[in-house]
Amino acid sequence: MTFGLQYSNDDGVVTVDSEFTRLVVLAKGTYRPTQESNLGSVTTFPRTITSQEPPLIFCRPTGSSGVGAVCYARVIGSPGAWTGFYIRTYSTGTLQPYGTYFAAGFGAQAVADWGMRLWDANKKLLFDSDTPYVRFTRAFQNWTYVKSDKDTQGYTRNYYRVAFNFPAGEHMLVNTFGMDMCDDNGFSRQLANWWDFSGGNLFAITSGNYNPFAFYMPAVFAKL
Structure with a gap:
């Protein structure tokens, strides 16, 4: 950066820069069951998110024992007017969809009543005092295949796991994990995610007619 504003924290990491945007929090709160006999949850953001691209949704199921689930997520709304998101637990055998979330995007919104705002040369808002930055903490895709079985509709399910200790706040x-994946025959296979609090494992489950064993979907974690 040749001119403008740059702010670094105590560790020398640049946290605010007038040329580059970072991933910022646009909404946060809790989610809870609202439909489908307490299996599904629709959450409305505190304010409409006005980005053209859908926000990135980060969720954490509530629990310390049992198996939580994060499945079939989708953002509700349209470009420039994202209003909320849908999420579902896996089945009646997993914990109901209670948890915390935050929605993030690469570009701030003018929401603070006081503080500081920063724009780039193209008048894009980069920073607002009420849209703090997201901190990525880890990402991994070293899944271990565990087993396969059949679901109630006869589709093949593959189970993959990685040891995880569910650090607070992540x-x-x-x-x-809300998008379908391709299978071996041009069809799609569904993807689900389990948080096995009791066993200390994070699971990914794929389900489809022609369900290959290869699985490399990264799990990405962040915190405020």
């Missing part, structure tokens, strides 16, 4: 990016 939330997982759920946008990617």
Whole structure:
């Protein structure tokens, strides 16, 4: 940066820069069951998110024992007017969808009543005092295949796990786990995610007619 504003923290890490945006929090709160016999949850953001691209949703199921689940996530709304998101637990055998979330995007919104705002040369808002930055904490895709079985519809399910201790405050990016994946025959396979609090494992489950064993979907975590 040749001119402008740059702010570094005590560790020398640049946290605010007038040329580059970072991932910022646009909404945060809790989610809870609202439909589907307490299996599904629709959450409305405190304010509409006005970005053209859908926000990134990070979720953390509430629990210390049992198995939580983060499945079939989707953002509700349209470009320039994102209003909330949907999420679902896996089944009646997993914990109901209670948890915390934050929605993030690469560009701030003018929401603070006082503080500081920073724009780039193209008048894009980069920083607002009420849209703090997101801190990525880890990402991994070293899943270990565990087993396969059949679901109630006869589709093959593959189970993958990685040891995880669920550090306090860490939330997982759920946008990617809400999308179907390709299978071996041109069809799609569904993807789900379990938080096995009791066993200390994070699971990914794929389900489809032609369900290959290869699985490299990264799990991305961040915190405020």
